Amino acid sequence: xxxxxxxxxxxHSPSCxxxxxxxxxxxxxxxxPEQLAGALEGLRPGGQLDLRxxxxxxxxxxxxLAATEGRPGRSRMDLARFTGEARFTEVRFQGDVSLDGARxxxxxxxxxxxxxxxxxxxxxxxxxxxxxxGATVRGHACFDRAVVASDALFGEAVFARGLSCERxxxxxxxxxxxxxxGELAAFRGARFGRTLSFRKVRGRAGFESAHFASSAYLSATxxxxxxxxxxxxxxxxxxxxxxxxxxxxxxxGTTAIRLTGSHADLESVVxxxxxxxxxxxxxxxxxxxxxxxxxxxxxxxxxxxxRFAGLAHPSGLRLTGCTFAFTSRGVRLSLRWPPLxxxxxxxxxxxxxxxxxxTQGPDGPPPPDGLAEIHGEQR
Numbered sequence: 001x002x003x004x005x006x007x008x009x010x011x012h013s014p015s016c017x018x019x020x021x022x023x024x025x026x027x028x029x030x031x032x033p034e035q036l037a038g039a040l041e042g043l044r045p046g047g048q049l050d051l052r053x054x055x056x057x058x059x060x061x062x063x064x065l066a067a068t069e070g071r072p073g074r075s076r077m078d079l080a081r082f083t084g085e086a087r088f089t090e091v092r093f094q095g096d097v098s099l100d101g102a103r104x105x106x107x108x109x110x111x112x113x114x115x116x117x118x119x120x121x122x123x124x125x126x127x128x129x130x131x132x133x134g135a136t137v138r139g140h141a142c143f144d145r146a147v148v149a150s151d152a153l154f155g156e157a158v159f160a161r162g163l164s165c166e167r168x169x170x171x172x173x174x175x176x177x178x179x180x181x182g183e184l185a186a187f188r189g190a191r192f193g194r195t196l197s198f199r200k201v202r203g204r205a206g207f208e209s210a211h212f213a214s215s216a217y218l219s220a221t222x223x224x225x226x227x228x229x230x231x232x233x234x235x236x237x238x239x240x241x242x243x244x245x246x247x248x249x250x251x252x253g254t255t256a257i258r259l260t261g262s263h264a265d266l267e268s269v270v271x272x273x274x275x276x277x278x279x280x281x282x283x284x285x286x287x288x289x290x291x292x293x294x295x296x297x298x299x300x301x302x303x304x305x306x307r308f309a310g311l312a313h314p315s316g317l318r319l320t321g322c323t324f325a326f327t328s329r330g331v332r333l334s335l336r337w338p339p340l341x342x343x344x345x346x347x348x349x350x351x352x353x354x355x356x357x358x359t360q361g362p363d364g365p366p367p368p369d370g371l372a373e374i375h376g377e378q379r
Contacts, residue, residue: 007052017053027054043067046094049075058084088113110135121146132157143168165190259283
């Protein structure tokens with residue numbers, strides 16, 4: 001990440017980007033022991049912490065956190081480099097925290113930490129494991145374009161004003177199990193190199209155009225969008241009271257979708273392996289139009305408004321306990337025998353409602369090409 005340095009840098013070396021401490025003109029890592037002791041005395045709980053561009057080893061970090069009694073205020077650590085284990089366990093940040101472009105050469109642990117404001121790791125690099133397990137962020141958390149080379153642990157974390165991980169890269173195992181999002185958790189364009197576990201998550205999530213190089217286990221409440229996402233392994237989804245948008249999703253492995261009181265849109269999905277969609281309670285699917293799924297099973301779903309036009313493999317579709325809309329009923333007068341015909345109600349696809357003129361579609365009656373397509377599917 002390229003970030004402008006808008007601070008006076010350390011005079012120890014032209015290559016040192018650490019923010020200069022006055023009156024010494026050097027960063028904390030290049031102060032003499034006496035100068036460092038004096039600089040640390042100036043740190044107070046709730047006071048500003050400035051480590052921009054500074055190289056921080058494990059010993060220096062321990063001294064800094066001890067000086068703030070584990071309760072620093074506004075913390076600016078952009079472009080800082082942590083060469084030792086960066087342990088911020090149970091630290092309570094009183095103000096906003098910025099770690100944009102920071103580098104962590106070893107473990108980065110924010111286990112149980114509390115951020116009273118916003119926190120940003122935009123473009124940060126984590127060479128080893130990142131732990132955010134049990135952390136609480138009362139503001140907004142940002143990991144846009146961050147790279148985690150090893151495992152990323154976000155289980156049981158609380159993000160009161162949402163989380164953004166757009167175009168982030170998680171090369172190792174990533175878990176968000178039991179996390180809570182007060183606002184949207186955005187993973188647009190993110191890449192997950194190994195298994196992603198997003199189970200028992202509360203809140204809305206977006207994985208638009210994300211790439212799951214291995215298996216992905218996702219859950220959400222309220223809304224989950226994964227339009228244009230790609231999964232090279234298995235995809236397992238479990239949502240409750242949720243609107244599920246899976247348009248143009250491509251899955252190479254098996255697909256299992258479990259809906260509870262939810263609505264799903266599967267338009268133009270490509271499900272190459274065996275796929276099942278199961279509904280519990282009142283669950284609907286609005287569209288399978290253009291879907292390519294040679295082995296798709298639907299259980300307990302309301303398909304009364306589902307569109308099927310362009311379904312690539314209708315012979316591979318199996319329905320169990322699903323419902324369709326009723327046809328119209330009444331009497332028809334004809335000049336041919338018999339002159340009167342009675343029509344009883346039966347279940348029919350919503351596409352049939354449109355081309356027979358029983359209901360008006362959102363775009364008006366289908367064009368002749370559309371009728372040809374529908375008739376072709378029914379042959």
